[in-house]
Amino acid sequence: MKTDHLIEQLVRDVRPVPRRSRTLRVAAGIAVGGIVTLVVVALALGIRPDLHIAMRGYPFWMKWAYTVSLGIGAMAVTARLARPEPVRLARFWPIALPFLLLAILGAVELARAPMQHWPAMWLSKTWKVCPLLVLGLSAPIFIGLLWSFRRLAPTRLRLAGAAAGLTSGAWAAALYCLHCPEVSAIFVLTWYTLGILLAAALGALIGPRLLRW
Amino acid sequence: MRPSEDQLKAWMTAGLDGDAASHALLLGALVPLLRQFYRRRIGDETEIEDLVQEVLIAVHTRRASYDRDRLFTPWLFSIARYKLVDHFRRAHVTSPIEDLAELLSVEGFEDASNAAIDVDRLLSTLPPKQANAIRQTRLDGLSTAEAAAAGGIGESDVKVSVHRGLKALAARLRGERP
Numbered sequence: 047m048k049t050d051h052l053i054e055q056l057v058r059d060v061r062p063v064p065r066r067s068r069t070l071r072v073a074a075g076i077a078v079g080g081i082v083t084l085v086v087v088a089l090a091l092g093i094r095p096d097l098h099i100a101m102r103g104y105p106f107w108m109k110w111a112y113t114v115s116l117g118i119g120a121m122a123v124t125a126r127l128a129r130p131e132p133v134r135l136a137r138f139w140p141i142a143l144p145f146l147l148l149a150i151l152g153a154v155e156l157a158r159a160p161m162q163h164w165p166a167m168w169l170s171k172t173w174k175v176c177p178l179l180v181l182g183l184s185a186p187i188f189i190g191l192l193w194s195f196r197r198l199a200p201t202r203l204r205l206a207g208a209a210a211g212l213t214s215g216a217w218a219a220a221l222y223c224l225h226c227p228e229v230s231a232i233f234v235l236t237w238y239t240l241g242i243l244l245a246a247a248l249g250a251l252i253g254p255r256l257l258r259w
Numbered sequence: 260m261r262p263s264e265d266q267l268k269a270w271m272t273a274g275l276d277g278d279a280a281s282h283a284l285l286l287g288a289l290v291p292l293l294r295q296f297y298r299r300r301i302g303d304e305t306e307i308e309d310l311v312q313e314v315l316i317a318v319h320t321r322r323a324s325y326d327r328d329r330l331f332t333p334w335l336f337s338i339a340r341y342k343l344v345d346h347f348r349r350a351h352v353t354s355p356i357e358d359l360a361e362l363l364s365v366e367g368f369e370d371a372s373n374a375a376i377d378v379d380r381l382l383s384t385l386p387p388k389q390a391n392a393i394r395q396t397r398l399d400g401l402s403t404a405e406a407a408a409a410g411g412i413g414e415s416d417v418k419v420s421v422h423r424g425l426k427a428l429a430a431r432l433r434g435e436r437p
Contacts, residue, residue, distance in 0.1 A: 052312050053286045056319045062277035067323040129324050130337035199317065199324040201341040258345070259317065 071194045072125045076117075076217055079190025083183045083221050091179070091225040105229035108151065112234060113223060115144040116242065117216035124191065124213050127206040128198035135205075141212075145239065152231040167230040173237050176226065180219045180241025181248070187214035188249060192256055200257055207253015208246045215245030261395075261409045262288045264379075268331040275322060286315055289335065292399075296339050299400060306346070313342050330379060332399070381428055389424030392417045 064070065087093065100106045119141045126133060156164060191210040200206035219238045228234065267285060274282030293314050297307040317338050325334050378398065382390040388410075395406040396417065407414040 047312070049290055049308060049312055049315070050287075052315060053283060053290075056286060056315065057279050057283040060274060060277055060279040060282045063275045063323050065327060068326065071323055129326060129334070130341060131329075131333050132337065197321055197323045199321040199338055199341075201337060259321070 068128055068198060069125045071198065072121060072128060072191065075190035075192075075194030076121060076187055076213065077190070078193070079187030079214065080217055080221065082186035082190075083218055084224075086183060086186070087221050087225050091222075093224050094227055097224060100227075103229075106223065108148075108231055109223045109226070109228075109234050109238070110220065112144050112148045113216050113220035113238065113242075116141070117213060117220055119144065120209060120213035120216050124206070124209040127200050127202060127209050128195060130199040130201045133202065133205075145235070148231055148235050152235045155231050164232075168232050168236065170228050170230065170233050172226065172228060173233070176222075176228070176233075176237040177241035177244060180215060180222055180238060181244045183218035183222055184211070184214040184241075184245040187217050188245070190214075195257055199259070203254040203257045204250050205253075206257055208250035210253065211246040211249020212242060214249070215242035218242075218245070261292070264330060264332050267335075271322075271325065271331050272327055275325070275327065282319075286318065289315065289318065292335075293339055295405065296336065296400065297343065299402075300343060301346075310339075310342055310346055314339050317342065336399075381431070382424075384431065385424050385427060389420045389427070392420035393424045393428075396421055 270285035
């Protein structure tokens with residue numbers, strides 16, 4: 047096709063693009079995927095029956111604060127990677143802050159508890175399923191982000207895939223809190239994080255294939 | 260005359276607001292810019308035209324990724340560069356050593372646009388002629404001859420402008436002048 051002809055065709059469809067459309071689009075992808083994940087948590091796993099009591103306690107908000115802050119940070123990174131311009135990875139260091147803060151909290155909790163309680167705090171009852179559930183629940187949100195990227199321009203595909211995986215993992219973990227009965231910071235630090243990182247690794251693995259444009 | 264960053268950005272912003280005429284002007288103005296960019300890196304005219312069209316489509320369909328508070332040209336050339344790398348990958352180009360310098364100059368382009376925002380602030384402190392000459396030859400990847408033709412001035416004029424401009428910038432960065 048002639049280039050002039052192509053331009054004529056393209057300019058037939060010039061819909062206004064709102065300011066902040068890049069961030070909005072990423073947020074919309076997360077929200078739509080998140081609704082699906084929420085439905086799966088509610089129907090397949092079940093919301094914990096004592097949620098209204100748990101919401102008055104510290105462990106619930108500890109888990110919520112960790113996963114939601116990670117989710118917001120990862121979303122910002124994803125939105126940045128949806129711009130084509132070269133990135134400086136060093137700028138993303140604040141994404142490690144939630145992890146560091148939770149590690150400090152975990153150390154404090156351990157220091158206050160007698161040593162024979164440590165294995166139970168760390169493994170508790172659900173350590174075998176928690177990472178895999180978080181990984182599974184991240185899938186709808188990851189698909190939502192793939193939709194977001196369709197009109198955006200990531201140029202570091204592996205990195206963008208990892209960021210999308212991290213984002214979907216963190217938000218999946220935040221929704222998983224509605225089901226999960228665990229209470230110790232060291233549990234969340236290990237097994238939630240493992241699930242989230244698995245999602246990020248999977249994203250990095252399939253990102254270049256799925257995000258290519 | 261090559262359209263300025265400000266002009267391109269103005270068209271882009273108007274297009275984002277839904278102004279189809281400005282959007283058409285923008286896409287039209289990008290064609291020679293992109294041809295120039297790819298001609299320096301690929302020989303085959305058909306391939307060049309394919310890439311130009313791919314970038315135009317991407318500029319159109321992925322314009323939500325443009326941030327109005329930033330410069331337009333680094334955004335554009337990031338897309339152009341991505342399409343170039345993708346083109347090489349698709350064609351399974353195994354580069355002979357002679358072409359390596361050329362490929363590396365494409366890689367160097369990444370750093371150039373990475374620093375473009377700081378550079379733009381610095382360049383604005385220079386006389387427009389020197390700033391233009393530096394922008395064209397050092398950032399946009401034009402040759403001295405191309406920059407001279409675009410500006411309607413002599414090649415030696417471009418060289419002198421670049422030299423003086425860079426010297427002034429170096430002095431400023433060393434803190435010799437406020």
